[in-house]
Amino acid sequence: MNKILQEKIKEAFSSVLPITAIVLIASIILVPMSAGIIVMFLVGAALLIIGMGFFTLGADMAMMPMGEGIGAQLTKGQSVFMAVGVSFLMGLIITIAEPDLMVLALQLAESLNPWVLIITVGLGVGLFLSIAVLRILFGIPLRFLLLFLYIVTFGLAFYMQSAGDGAFIPVSFDAGGVTTGPITVPFMLAMCLGVASLRGDKSSKDDSFGFVALCSVGPIISVMVLGVVNHITKVTPQIPSDESIALIDKYTDRDVVVQFVEHFPETIQEVAMALGAILVFFVVFQLITRRYKKHQLARIVIGFLYTFIGLVVFLTGVNVGFIPVGSLFGSKLGQSELKWILVPLSMLIGYFIVAAEPAVHVLNKQVEEVSQGAVTQKTMNTGLSVGMALALGITMIRILLGIPIMYILVPGYGFALILTFFVPKIFTGIAFDSGGVCSGPMTSTFLLPFAIGACAGSGGDTMRDAFGIVAMVAMTPLVVIQILGLVYGIKMAAKAKGLGGVTAGAGEVILFEEEYTYG
Amino acid sequence: MANTETNPKNSNLQTGGNILRLKLIFLIVDWDKARAVSDVIEEGSCPLVFLTKGQGTAQSDILDLLGLGATDKAVLLCVAEALETPTLIKTVRHAMGSKSAGAGIAFTVPLSGINAPLMKVFLEAETDAENEKTQIAKENPKMADNDTTVSGPIAIKNELILSILNNGFSDEFMVAARKAGARGGTVLSARGLSQQIVKKFLGISVQEEKEIIIILADKDKKLPIMQAVSNAFGISSKAGGVIFSLPVDQVMSLNEI
Numbered sequence: 001m002n003k004i005l006q007e008k009i010k011e012a013f014s015s016v017l018p019i020t021a022i023v024l025i026a027s028i029i030l031v032p033m034s035a036g037i038i039v040m041f042l043v044g045a046a047l048l049i050i051g052m053g054f055f056t057l058g059a060d061m062a063m064m065p066m067g068e069g070i071g072a073q074l075t076k077g078q079s080v081f082m083a084v085g086v087s088f089l090m091g092l093i094i095t096i097a098e099p100d101l102m103v104l105a106l107q108l109a110e111s112l113n114p115w116v117l118i119i120t121v122g123l124g125v126g127l128f129l130s131i132a133v134l135r136i137l138f139g140i141p142l143r144f145l146l147l148f149l150y151i152v153t154f155g156l157a158f159y160m161q162s163a164g165d166g167a168f169i170p171v172s173f174d175a176g177g178v179t180t181g182p183i184t185v186p187f188m189l190a191m192c193l194g195v196a197s198l199r200g201d202k203s204s205k206d207d208s209f210g211f212v213a214l215c216s217v218g219p220i221i222s223v224m225v226l227g228v229v230n231h232i233t234k235v236t237p238q239i240p241s242d243e244s245i246a247l248i249d250k251y252t253d254r255d256v257v258v259q260f261v262e263h264f265p266e267t268i269q270e271v272a273m274a275l276g277a278i279l280v281f282f283v284v285f286q287l288i289t290r291r292y293k294k295h296q297l298a299r300i301v302i303g304f305l306y307t308f309i310g311l312v313v314f315l316t317g318v319n320v321g322f323i324p325v326g327s328l329f330g331s332k333l334g335q336s337e338l339k340w341i342l343v344p345l346s347m348l349i350g351y352f353i354v355a356a357e358p359a360v361h362v363l364n365k366q367v368e369e370v371s372q373g374a375v376t377q378k379t380m381n382t383g384l385s386v387g388m389a390l391a392l393g394i395t396m397i398r399i400l401l402g403i404p405i406m407y408i409l410v411p412g413y414g415f416a417l418i419l420t421f422f423v424p425k426i427f428t429g430i431a432f433d434s435g436g437v438c439s440g441p442m443t444s445t446f447l448l449p450f451a452i453g454a455c456a457g458s459g460g461d462t463m464r465d466a467f468g469i470v471a472m473v474a475m476t477p478l479v480v481i482q483i484l485g486l487v488y489g490i491k492m493a494a495k496a497k498g499l500g501g502v503t504a505g506a507g508e509v510i511l512f513e514e515e516y517t518y519g
Numbered sequence: 520m521a522n523t524e525t526n527p528k529n530s531n532l533q534t535g536g537n538i539l540r541l542k543l544i545f546l547i548v549d550w551d552k553a554r555a556v557s558d559v560i561e562e563g564s565c566p567l568v569f570l571t572k573g574q575g576t577a578q579s580d581i582l583d584l585l586g587l588g589a590t591d592k593a594v595l596l597c598v599a600e601a602l603e604t605p606t607l608i609k610t611v612r613h614a615m616g617s618k619s620a621g622a623g624i625a626f627t628v629p630l631s632g633i634n635a636p637l638m639k640v641f642l643e644a645e646t647d648a649e650n651e652k653t654q655i656a657k658e659n660p661k662m663a664d665n666d667t668t669v670s671g672p673i674a675i676k677n678e679l680i681l682s683i684l685n686n687g688f689s690d691e692f693m694v695a696a697r698k699a700g701a702r703g704g705t706v707l708s709a710r711g712l713s714q715q716i717v718k719k720f721l722g723i724s725v726q727e728e729k730e731i732i733i734i735l736a737d738k739d740k741k742l743p744i745m746q747a748v749s750n751a752f753g754i755s756s757k758a759g760g761v762i763f764s765l766p767v768d769q770v771m772s773l774n775e776i
Contacts, residue, residue: 003549004587061586072728198710198728295690298584306586372570373553373593508635512540516629516675516766 012053015355020045036251044321051314061303063186071194091129095122097277099270124222132214143420168227173471176220177439185359209429216436327449334457350392357440387477416478427485435474540601548623553593559614573705623773677767678741686728688758699747
């Protein structure tokens with residue numbers, strides 16, 4: 001069989017199967033579910049595998065070369081205004097088209113016009129994307145920028161707390177994770193690499209990451225500002241009601257299929273809109289720069305098609321198949337006597353769910369590439385898994401004990417920011433990027449309903465405790481990946497010592513004068 | 520016997536048959552094997568290993584368009600002593616395991632010069648091996664009558680065609696090369712550093728994107744391939760190609776043992 005095809009199939013299976021198996025086994029032992037729901041979940045998982053395969057192939061073929069090309073061309077263009085203008089517009093457009101943002105906007109619809117939120121977040125991302133480009137061009141260290149931005153963020157958060165809008169804080173942090181979805185992430189990762197790649201100086205590699213990081217802070221700040229200005233206090237979570245879940249209990253196999261089929265057109269529309277925005281941007285770009293030759297263009301178009309198919313299939317699978325299971329799981333366990341089992345169980349789920357986030361593969365691959373294989377995909381995956389396990393463990397403890405989110409976010413981010421001064425620079429970029437990368441569709445469709453269910457089941461305050469799971473998922477990788485970087489830095493330093501000893505005759509050249517015979 | 524450390528011009532280090540002959544080994548393997556291979560080489564008698572990522576080129580256009588053509592390749596460059604290379608390649612083949620059909624190729628280019636400190640590393644490694652990890656001798660009296668030395672001309676049966684093109688031309692380039700008899704190639708991305716091209720943008724130097732294409736060809740195929748691509752991709756074309764060839768003295772497949 002074709003080597004690449006084989007690899008992609010293996011990757012897709014190994015990302016989705018572990019989490020499917022764990023949920024199945026846990027449901028048999030702890031939360032027996034009706035056959036209808038299980039069939040739905042399994043069909044969803046099958047769609048996830050297919051979707052994941054197409055998506056990662058498409059991202060390699062289309063999204064990455066496109067993003068990298070646009071990034072490289074921005075630097076080549078030699079005009080700061082052009083670079084800033086283009087990246088602002090691009091950030092705005094792709095954010096507005098992001099389907100996850102629409103979901104968030106609808107949750108806040110009762111106190112805010114959805115479009116006000118979407119435009120505000122879009123402006124936020126656009127602004128921060130141009131800041132990110134400027135940062136690389138001017139060579140401002142990422143850590144200072146992040147330090148400054150997070151101080152602003154937490155300043156705002158404390159102001160909100162004192163003004164009595166504290167309940168809105170978790171939602172704001174969630175918005176940060178939500179806006180960087182599977183469509184924007186590969187694109188931004190590649191674009192950052194492209195901008196940094198043409199720089200000839202020593203630190204260009206260190207700046208190969210950091211776009212996603214900055215673009216995740218933007219929405220947090222802009223949503224917080226909106227919250228302060230509009231005094232939003234009501235958030236309606238978008239999870240299926242108990243009745244609709246009870247209905248699924250009685251589903252026949254045909255009903256299940258009908259559910260998926262009914263959901264397809266909606267997803268197609270969402271994905272088409274989001275990808276369409278990028279496509280339009282790309283066509284304009286190609287017409288102006290003529291960067292890609294015929295053959296490459298054909299490849300990109302086909303890759304685009306793969307991405308489209310992959311995302312539609314993946315998102316349908318996850319939206320229809322995973323939400324009810326997550327929600328039921330959480331609420332049944334939350335109500336039961338055994339609710340403390342939520343902590344280890346959710347950590348286990350977290351450990352394996354990372355691999356099922358589509359954007360994670362793109363990040364891991366790019367890390368391996370930029371580090372020329374020194375940091376392998378496997379290492380990154382393990383790091384992110386540990387991060388996610390921690391995030392879910394903390395969230396569940398928080399839900400069960402009702403610990404305010406700031407008690408965890410402040411020390412967490414504080415520690416992460418202190419670490420930036422000790423780890424190799426490139427790892428700061430990777431770590432802060434991975435925060436946005438981990439909080440993708442799996443988090444919002446499975447983990448969030450799971451947390452909301454657990455919270456409602458155990459009698460907690462959903463708004464205050466369950467929301468914020470995304471914030472947690474976006475925070476722990478910052479710490480874990482940077483610690484990984486610390487270890488890596490120490491290792492590299494030890495290795496560099498090995499060859500440094502020989503200095504004698506450094507200016508001498510030895511010649512081997514030999515003849516060649518051809519024959 | 521003079522001390523090599525204080526007198527780098529020592530005759531031990533100079534050419535004349537009494538010296539180790541060094542080669543540059545190119546190893547092109549599947550990207551997922553890169554770690555295993557580089558580990559083995561580093562453990563072996565090769566203190567200098569460099570790794571970069573390349574793209575294999577697709578066998579057919581259709582497969583390439585479908586995204587199933589080009590595989591990621593790791594290109595490892597290492598400097599090794601000539602007599603060590605067969606053993607080194609053997610260990611690499613073992614490390615890659617038995618399921619490595621089509622997984623890679625290794626070939627060597629004889630070095631014509633190296634700077635002195637690096638040579639010393641090899642001499643020391645040699646001594647090390649001989650003295651069985653006793654204290655590293657600063658002088659090496661054995662070298663003079665050491666029969667590990669090689670002499671006589673090096674037979675060249677293959678050639679390495681290196682082409683440096685502007686970004687984006689590798690697909691078309693490979694089509695032309697393949698027609699002229701090239702079996703395959705590996706593409707590396709690179710930056711140009713030529714004086715006229717380097718521009719300063721906000722104080723940082725911005726450089727042209729380039730692609731380096733490595734093609735290993737039989738000696739008799741070299742000329743047709745180079746002629747075929749020189750017209751369409753030469754220095755005066757849009758691709759701005761710089762195309763030259765290097766002598767290769769050994770070629771080894773890294774496929775199944």
